[in-house]
């Protein structure tokens with residue numbers, strides 16, 4: 188039921204663009220120890236789409252996500268989220284931007300152990316100095332299946348429940364784009380499926396844009412399309428991905444770096 192189309196028609200043109208990267212490069216270290224993690228990546232993602240990013244370990248997936256989300260700064264190139272350019276501004280502007288417009292979900296949840304589920308969820312709002320609407324917080328936590336756990340602490344929750352708190356935390360500020368880096372990497376199959384369905388629902392029902400790094404072809408098949416990375420460059424794209432087709436493409440990634448672009 189989650190895989191059927193929403194029936195929404197996407198606008199076209201720049202206004203419909205949730206994320207745009209133009210020739211984004213990021214090199215770590217200097218001279219002999221320099222590693223080019225991203226090498227001139229250009230891409231455009233429409234609003235209301237769910238995109239998976241795949242590629243071998245070290246191909247630049249996390250760097251791509253962090254640059255796109257404003258957690259890291261590219262050395263060159265342009266990053267635009269929902270029409271606003273991220274690159275070029277100062278540190279304070281970047282932080283403000285990040286708190287207002289993007290949500291991030293990490294593999295290891297990144298919850299604060301001393302805070303309750305509700306407190307963890309509202310943290311981004313508090314940091315952004317925004318008003319906390321308790322009804323909205325309860326609504327978001329109920330939507331991820333944790334309506335009866337508001338006062339629990341992370342150590343009283345399973346991994347899947349923790350990740351659902353992290354998703355609620357990412358959703359509560361109404362971000363334009365949600366970035367998730369291996370969000371199911373530490374979860375069992377059933378919890379992973381719950382998390383993937385929530386991300387899919389954020390897109391299909393609420394019209395958000397999700398970009399998710401994963402190494403799992405089944406997880407990738409929940410997305411509308413898959414972008415493949417190899418050596419810091421885009422190495423292909425697949426629409427309407429199936430687990431088998433994704434696994435097949437991954438196995439041959441690097442055979443021909445321009446395949447599918």
Ligand SMILES: Nc1ncnc2c1ncn2[C@@H]1O[C@H](COP(=O)(O)OP(=O)(O)O)[C@@H](O)[C@H]1O
Nearest residue numbers: 215216222224243244245246247248249250251
């Ligand atoms: N903070 C860092 N310092 C130095 N090198 C890094 C850093 N982060 C990533 N790298 C290097 O950049 C490349 C891409 O890393 P990453 O984006 O984490 O890849 P992936 O997420 O696809 O595994 C790798 O060679 C990695 O070792």
Ligand SMILES: [Mg+2]
Nearest residue numbers: 248249250368
């Ligand atoms: Mg990574």
